[in-house]
Amino acid sequence: MNEEIEFILDTAKESMDSAIRHLEKQLVNIRAGKASPAMLGSVLVNYYGNQTPINQVANVNTPDGRTITVQPWEKNMLQEIEKGIMYANLGFNPMNNGDTIIINVPPLTEERRRDLAKQAKAEAEDAKIGVRSARKDANNEIKKSDDISEDLKKNAEIDIQQMTDKYVKKIDDMFELKEKEIMTV
Incomplete structure (x- = not known):
């Protein structure tokens, strides 16, 4: 694989990892009933x-x-x-x-639990936006490059999309886990 493509993919992966780390920090701050x-x-x-x-x-x-x-x-x-x-x-x-x-720490009411679940969902959506932004940046970098063949560009875009899908799935899983934790009485 072309070194330039590899660099673009690595940069996109770092950005996506960063979005996941940020989401983890934000989800820790959303309380789920137990004092911490x-x-x-x-x-x-x-x-x-x-x-x-x-x-x-x-x-x-x-x-x-x-x-x-x-x-x-x-x-x-x-x-x-x-x-x-x-x-x-x-x-x-x-x-x-x-x-x-x-x-x-007062026990959470049903309404407060729903609010916290909405807050967690919003954080997950922000993380997805970060991942998609990294995908867009990587795709733009690949399109701008003149010394990469069209076939390699297409393959790299497919790789980036697969990476994006993997990270979006990870974000969805993290949100589901947090939502379950919040809604459990």
């Missing part, structure tokens, strides 16, 4: 004037399936961490006992 430290992954805390991820200023633990505890490394950070959790708009109501912040 990852639920606070998007929380930023004002740490001496800098917006800092919560896991860099405190220990985040889950003693049971319904509770998240946040133990700050510096006691004076309790209010800032509490504010950060509220600003993140995750639907949690943090309670401060002077040493730690305790968050009770």
Whole structure:
């Protein structure tokens, strides 16, 4: 196979892998009922004037399936961490006992489960758009190339389409798994 085609295929594969990795990160942030430290992954805390991820200023633990505890490394950070959790708009109501912040994770209502499933579907669709964009870029690169024969161009386009189909299937499988996890009571 032509080196130029191989390079184009590798670039497309990297872009598609990137879309999958991004989807995985987004799906972890969508809660499915059970408490998890990852639920606070998007929380930023004002740490001496800098917006800092919560896991860099405190220990985040889950003693049971319904509770998240946040133990700050510096006691004076309790209010800032509490504010950060509220600003993140995750639907949690943090309670401060002077040493730690305790968050009770409420059970999901049917309506909230549907909303979360829709959110997961939207993330999956965004990932598919990323994969299709990588396919389009690769196909354009192949069409632009003058030193590749027409047969090789056609074969490369077929390879790119097969790769795209494989990644779209993977995204659909990831979404189905997350949807099942969200909808399970």
